[in-house]
Amino acid sequence: MFHMPADELISNPKAPREFMDMKPTVTVASILLPKTPADALEAEAARALPITTFYDTPTNLGASSSGDLLRNEGATEYTLPEGTKAQRILYRSLSAEGKGVVTSAVLLLPPGGAPRDGWPVIAWAHGSTGLSRQSAPSLIRDYYGSPFSDFLEAGFAVVATDYHGLGTEGVHQYCNGVAQGRDIFYSVKAARAAEPLLGKRWVVAGSGGAWGMAAEQHEQNDPDYRGAVAIAAGLQKDRLVAIYSTATDSINAALIVMTALAVKARTPDLDLASMLTNAGMEHVTEVATRGGFSYAAALYANAEPNTLLQPGWENLPAVERWFAELVPGERPLRGSILVIASTGDTIVTGIEETVARVCRAGTAVTFRKYDNLDHLQVRYETVPDQLAWIRDRFAGKPTAGNWPAT
Numbered sequence: 001m002f003h004m005p006a007d008e009l010i011s012n013p014k015a016p017r018e019f020m021d022m023k024p025t026v027t028v029a030s031i032l033l034p035k036t037p038a039d040a041l042e043a044e045a046a047r048a049l050p051i052t053t054f055y056d057t058p059t060n061l062g063a064s065s066s067g068d069l070l071r072n073e074g075a076t077e078y079t080l081p082e083g084t085k086a087q088r089i090l091y092r093s094l095s096a097e098g099k100g101v102v103t104s105a106v107l108l109l110p111p112g113g114a115p116r117d118g119w120p121v122i123a124w125a126h127g128s129t130g131l132s133r134q135s136a137p138s139l140i141r142d143y144y145g146s147p148f149s150d151f152l153e154a155g156f157a158v159v160a161t162d163y164h165g166l167g168t169e170g171v172h173q174y175c176n177g178v179a180q181g182r183d184i185f186y187s188v189k190a191a192r193a194a195e196p197l198l199g200k201r202w203v204v205a206g207s208g209g210a211w212g213m214a215a216e217q218h219e220q221n222d223p224d225y226r227g228a229v230a231i232a233a234g235l236q237k238d239r240l241v242a243i244y245s246t247a248t249d250s251i252n253a254a255l256i257v258m259t260a261l262a263v264k265a266r267t268p269d270l271d272l273a274s275m276l277t278n279a280g281m282e283h284v285t286e287v288a289t290r291g292g293f294s295y296a297a298a299l300y301a302n303a304e305p306n307t308l309l310q311p312g313w314e315n316l317p318a319v320e321r322w323f324a325e326l327v328p329g330e331r332p333l334r335g336s337i338l339v340i341a342s343t344g345d346t347i348v349t350g351i352e353e354t355v356a357r358v359c360r361a362g363t364a365v366t367f368r369k370y371d372n373l374d375h376l377q378v379r380y381e382t383v384p385d386q387l388a389w390i391r392d393r394f395a396g397k398p399t400a401g402n403w404p405a406t
Helices: 016-020 037-047 148-153 177-194 208-220 237-246 250-266 284-289 293-299 317-326 351-360 383-394
Strands: 069-074 085-094 100-109 119-125 157-161 198-206 225-231 337-342 365-370
Touching (some): 037 293, 085 177, 100 177, 119 177, 119 208, 148 157, 148 383, 157 177, 157 198, 177 198, 177 208, 177 317, 198 208, 208 225, 225 383, 237 250, 250 284, 250 293, 250 317, 284 293, 337 351, 337 383
Parallel strands (some): 119 157, 119 198, 337 365
Antiparallel strands (some): 069 085, 085 100, 100 157
C-alpha cells in the first residue's frame, strides 16, 4: 500500500518513456511536477484507451465460479517489446466480503516459442493508479514498460490484474489486502484458461497486493505457487498514521483521500465526514470517479495533508477493520517472501518493522534493503535481484529467509 511508484503514476505525462526505461536521472521528484487538475486530465486522456463493452459485467455472472474466464480478446494498442503477445481477460473474482465480482487483467507472453512445460508466470500486483474506472493499467497505452520488459526478456509470462473496479464496473476496494489477493490469485487461474501455453508454476511480484497474495495463499494453498516479491510495500498502522500527521506534499494529500474512500468501499455505510474534514471532502467525488492518481494529487496540490483527516480517524471501527485486512502480519501468510526496501524511500518507510513482525509470527522472510534509492528507483533498479530470487524459486531451491539477522 502507498506503494506509489512511477509505473503506478501512469497518468503523469512527464517523460513517460524515460521513466518506463528507468534512466538514472528519473526519480519520484523529477516526474511529480506540479500541474493543474485540467493539465492532469489532459495528460491522462492522451495516454488513455477507451472503456469498451469488453469491460461490461456479463449478464450470466451468477452462473460462473471464482477464477472462471468470462471473456478475452487480443490487444495490439499497447507499447510493448517487439514480438510480445498481449490479450485482455475478464474473469470472475471475489470481493473482500466474498461477493462475486468481475475483474479485468492483461496477459503478456514473451516472443518466441514456449518452454516444454509452458511459460513460467509472474502475477503482477500493481500499486496506486487511482480509483476511477479509467485508472486501470489495461486502459493505459504505455503502462507495460519496465519491469514488464525485463520479465518478458527473462522468459516469463506476465498476468497483470487491474483489480476489480478499475476498468470494470463497481467500486474499487483500494489497498484491501483480501480483495487484491483474491484478484491476483484468480487472475492466474483465468489466464490459464485463456492461454494453454502458460505453465503451472507462478509467483507474485509488485506492491502491497503481493503481501495480500501471500495471505490469500494461506487460504488457497496452491501447490504451484512459488512465492511473493513485495517491493517498497508493507506499512504498519502506526507508521502510516504518523506519516499522515506530518506530511506536507500533494502525494500524501491524495493518498489520504484515497484511503478514506477505500475504507468506505469496505464499509459502505461509513460517513466519510467522520474521517475527512471539510477540506478533505472537497474533491472526493472527482477522486472516486474521474481521473487517475496525478489528477487526485493536482486536486489537493494546495491542501495541507495534516488538515484533511478528523482527529481520532484511525480509531474508527471501519478503519480498524480496513487496517486488519491490509497490514502484513495481521493475517497468516504462506510461502517464500522476498521483501525489498531502500533507505532513500520517503513514501513507504519502516518496512523492517513489518518484516520483524511477520517473522515473529513464524514466516521466513528474505529481506534486502538498498541504499539511497527512492520509491521509484528501488522498484526498477532491483529487478535483476528480483529475477534471481524468482528463478531460484522456480528451480526448486529452498529458502529459509535471512531475517531477523543473526
